[in-house]
Amino acid sequence: xxxxxxxxxxxxxxxxxxxxxxxxxxxxxxxxxxxxxxxxxxxxxxxxxxxxxxxxxxxxxxxxxxxxxxxxxxxxxxxxxxxxxxxxxxxxxxxxxxxxxxxxxxxxxxxxxxxxxxxxxxxxxxxxxxxxxxxxxxxxxxxxxxxxxxxxxxxxxxxxxxxxxxxxxxxxxxxxxxxxxxxxxxxxxxxxxxxxxxxxxxxxxxxxxxxxxxxxxxxxxxxxxxxxxxxxxxxxxxxxxxxxxxxxxxxxxxxxxxxxxxxxxxxxxxxxxxxxxxxxxxxxxxxxxxxxxxxxxxxxxxxxxxxxxxxxxxxxxxxxxxxxxxxxxxxxxxxxxxxxxxxxxxxxxxxxxxxxxxxxxxx
Amino acid sequence: xxxxxxxxxxxxxxxxxxxxxxxxxxxxxxxxxxxxxxxxxxxxxxxxxxxxxxxxxxxxxxxxxxxxxxxxxxxxxxxxxxxxxxxxxxxxxxxxxxxxxxxxxxxxxxxxxxxxxxxxxxxxxxxxxxxxxxxxxxxxxxxxxxxxxxxxxxxxxxxxxxxxxxxxxxxxxxxxxxxxxxxxxxxxxxxxxxxxxxxxxxxxxxxxxxxxxxxxxxxxxxxxxxxxxxxxxxxxxxxxxxxxxx
Numbered sequence: 017x018x019x020x021x022x023x024x025x026x027x028x029x030x031x032x033x034x035x036x037x038x039x040x041x042x043x044x045x046x047x048x049x050x051x052x053x054x055x056x057x058x059x060x061x062x063x064x065x066x067x068x069x070x071x072x073x074x075x076x077x078x079x080x081x082x083x084x085x086x087x088x089x090x091x092x093x094x095x096x097x098x099x100x101x102x103x104x105x106x107x108x109x110x111x112x113x114x115x116x117x118x119x120x121x122x123x124x125x126x127x128x129x130x131x132x133x134x135x136x137x138x139x140x141x142x143x144x145x146x147x148x149x150x151x152x153x154x155x156x157x158x159x160x161x162x163x164x165x166x167x168x169x170x171x172x173x174x175x176x177x178x179x180x181x182x183x184x185x186x187x188x189x190x191x192x193x194x195x196x197x198x199x200x201x202x203x204x205x206x207x208x209x210x211x212x213x214x215x216x217x218x219x220x221x222x223x224x225x226x227x228x229x230x231x232x233x234x235x236x237x238x239x240x241x242x243x244x245x246x247x248x249x250x251x252x253x254x255x256x257x258x259x260x261x262x263x264x265x266x267x268x269x270x271x272x273x274x275x276x277x278x279x280x281x282x283x284x285x286x287x288x289x290x291x292x293x294x295x296x297x298x299x300x301x302x303x304x305x306x307x308x309x310x311x312x313x314x315x316x317x318x319x320x321x322x323x324x325x326x327x328x329x330x331x332x333x334x335x336x337x338x339x340x341x342x343x344x345x346x347x348x349x350x351x352x353x354x355x356x357x358x359x360x361x362x363x364x365x366x367x368x369x370x371x372x373x374x375x376x377x378x379x
Numbered sequence: 380x381x382x383x384x385x386x387x388x389x390x391x392x393x394x395x396x397x398x399x400x401x402x403x404x405x406x407x408x409x410x411x412x413x414x415x416x417x418x419x420x421x422x423x424x425x426x427x428x429x430x431x432x433x434x435x436x437x438x439x440x441x442x443x444x445x446x447x448x449x450x451x452x453x454x455x456x457x458x459x460x461x462x463x464x465x466x467x468x469x470x471x472x473x474x475x476x477x478x479x480x481x482x483x484x485x486x487x488x489x490x491x492x493x494x495x496x497x498x499x500x501x502x503x504x505x506x507x508x509x510x511x512x513x514x515x516x517x518x519x520x521x522x523x524x525x526x527x528x529x530x531x532x533x534x535x536x537x538x539x540x541x542x543x544x545x546x547x548x549x550x551x552x553x554x555x556x557x558x559x560x561x562x563x564x565x566x567x568x569x570x571x572x573x574x575x576x577x578x579x580x581x582x583x584x585x586x587x588x589x590x591x592x593x594x595x596x597x598x599x600x601x602x603x604x605x606x607x608x609x610x611x612x613x614x615x616x617x618x619x620x621x622x623x624x625x
Contacts, residue, residue, distance in 0.1 A: 231495070239472045239483060249463070
């Protein structure tokens with residue numbers, strides 16, 4: 017009923033989820049644009065923060081949901097169950113799949129939504145702070161920094177793949193679309209709530225980012241991108257600015273991830289494979305870096321097209337001598353698009369839009 | 380005159396090559412000084428050492444009274460003490476307007492939060508416009524720096540240094556690649572503003588140095604060969620042998 021009231025009754029739940037997830041990816045792209053497009057730090061590891069944000073909220077979702085199930089099933093027992101029994105039952109439920117029954121120490125606060133929400137910000141923020149401090153302090157820049165960020169996300173993924181990482185190894189966390197306490201609310205409605213929340217958060221951070229780059233701070237970080245030495249010799253502590261931007265964007269990306277995975281329903285270590293962070297950079301490049309709307313356009317267009325072409329819905333194209341399987345060839349076309357954009361429209365879709373609409377401006 | 384910067388017996392070598400060798404140098408407050416020397420004499424390395432870009436193998440670099448050791452400080456810290464540096468090729472923020480280039484150079488708190496919450500006020504605007512006037516770019520104040528001519532970029536960079544209200548300006552080959560009238564403008568700019576702060580100009584062009592009409596230090600193979608006024612050094616036998624005579 018509410019869905020019809022908001023004019024989305026025509027779309028299926030799965031499409032609404034795709035739209036909601038796309039908005040989260042747009043938010044991650046804004047963060048990527050800030051750190052790369054504006055500050056010139058080509059981080060190829062920001063998806064690690066995205067996934068970490070997802071894991072942090074996923075822990076609460078999975079723990080509370082399992083707790084509800086366990087309490088319901090134990091309610092049939094003759095004797096009322098102790099809290100220890102409940103805890104053990106939860107442990108077996110969640111960690112049986114990796115051969116354990118104890119709840120790991122990192123799940124200590126998993127029953128508290130407030131703490132896990134704080135962790136969405138604190139844990140990725142702390143990782144970015146420590147990583148950034150080590151990297152920037154040693155004046156690692158350019159390609160070397162990009163490689164280092166790839167190594168960071170790869171190392172984290174490999175660690176999470178282990179069964180004893182405490183986050184269920186390659187199984188990851190699942191059932192995240194079931195929100196504890198909202199078991200009676202249909203997914204069709206929850207998905208709409210998430211869509212609107214994602215839209216709201218995206219809007220808020222878009223304006224925050226726009227404010228961030230509009231003033232002197234924006235001039236300084238663009239200066240760092242264009243001529244780091246000049247900024248340093250003007251007396252600015254370049255490393256501090258880089259660390260600030262790197263950590264802030266890591267936190268924004270983590271918030272995007274925390275909104276994304278309840279809509280995706282599942283998170284596993286494959287999500288933070290190095291390629292995911294590269295995609296993030298590709299979206300921003302295609303959309304047009306150094307333009308916030310470009311990042312949003314790039315992420316929306318490419319990820320939506322991606323879900324269309326890899327969804328198996330588009331009929332294969334028969335070329336007579338061969339058949340074009342979109343699912344297989346999509347990445348090839350995406351790669352080609354990236355090369356073409358780099359060569360012929362280095363400012364991306366956003367740059368093309370500028371040329372079309374702001375031509376009258378004599379600046 | 381109070382000594383502003385004191386460089387004492389500084390040496391640095393790169394892969395065994397002594398770029399600067401037991402170099403000593405002193406400049407007083409508000410003094411204008413030219414440094415000349417053939418290629419490889421160590422002029423740029425000398426500036427790198429003062430600004431913290433290169434750490435010397437030995438020697439001391441002291442700043443101000445009471446004197447502070449510059450060798451322990453980072454580039455940004457040294458810059459914030461009031462040492463401004465102009466690079467050989469013009470380095471301005473090409474994607475930003477002349478106005479924005481000057482605004483971020485103004486002497487203000489340099490930490491991220493101060494920049495974030497900075498609001499442009501009328502006083503700063505007036506300061507920037509005054510600076511733009513001084514460097515002859517008032518009419519171009521809203522132009523993107525990348526569109527400026529080579530000479531204008533050089534002036535903008537000098538303007539950015541002046542905006543920091545420095546105590547010492549280090550200017551590397553300001554006249555290179557300039558037309559005659561641009562050179563004259565540059566000479567006047569440097570001479571007019573010197574006095575408020577000390578200036579060290581590194582230059583190849585002897586005519587330019589003559590017009591600066593100041594004390595001249597001649598560097599050769601990483602150390603000081605001669606020092607004195609223009610007439611003195613140009614008539615110095617050693618200087619003629621290694622530099623002017625060629």
